[in-house]
Amino acid sequence: MAARERLPPWHERQRLPNGRELLIRPIRPEDAEPLRAGFGLLQPDEVRQRFLYALKELTPEMAERFTRINPKTEFALVAAEPLPPGEALVGAVARVAIDDNGKDAEFAILVSHFIANMGLGRYLMTRLVKWARGKKVERIYGDVFEHNHAMIALAQSLGFEREFQQDAPGLIRVSLDLRKPSPD
Numbered sequence: 001m002a003a004r005e006r007l008p009p010w011h012e013r014q015r016l017p018n019g020r021e022l023l024i025r026p027i028r029p030e031d032a033e034p035l036r037a038g039f040g041l042l043q044p045d046e047v048r049q050r051f052l053y054a055l056k057e058l059t060p061e062m063a064e065r066f067t068r069i070n071p072k073t074e075f076a077l078v079a080a081e082p083l084p085p086g087e088a089l090v091g092a093v094a095r096v097a098i099d100d101n102g103k104d105a106e107f108a109i110l111v112s113h114f115i116a117n118m119g120l121g122r123y124l125m126t127r128l129v130k131w132a133r134g135k136k137v138e139r140i141y142g143d144v145f146e147h148n149h150a151m152i153a154l155a156q157s158l159g160f161e162r163e164f165q166q167d168a169p170g171l172i173r174v175s176l177d178l179r180k181p182s183p184d
Helices: 029-039 044-051 060-067 120-134 149-157
Strands: 012-015 021-026 074-080 090-098 104-111 139-145 161-163 171-177
Touching (some): 074 120, 090 120, 104 120, 149 161
Antiparallel strands (some): 012 021
């Protein structure tokens, strides 16, 4: 009988339906270069869906900012090849940041088309929600293009509700009240 591998907190191995194995783990500063390298593999629409505007490259400064988080107010997970940080290609990033009010937190998720539609976005969202609940956040929210039907459907399936965005045409804010009991 094989010994069960013990992983650090928030580290999990996942096997996708296509057989690919990924390591889901907190983002690390060593991920900056792989993030920049993988950015070029993304389709323009994937980038627009995540950043809400067109972006041709992930600058070294942006990559640095994304990988050096404040653990008190931010949490970010990557789904990467099971290689050491700095060597592993990153296929998905999910992050959440607590607002200055300490009660709300904004999420963002990007899953590359190479591993999309395999349940990874749903899984990463549940991990963000778990972290936010642990930080006593009352509400988690994200802004989504109204034509991003997959993200809107995912959010609604997890209990998120749509909010009217008068000042942001084309965007829908989805939010989840974390004061309500978790469905799982």
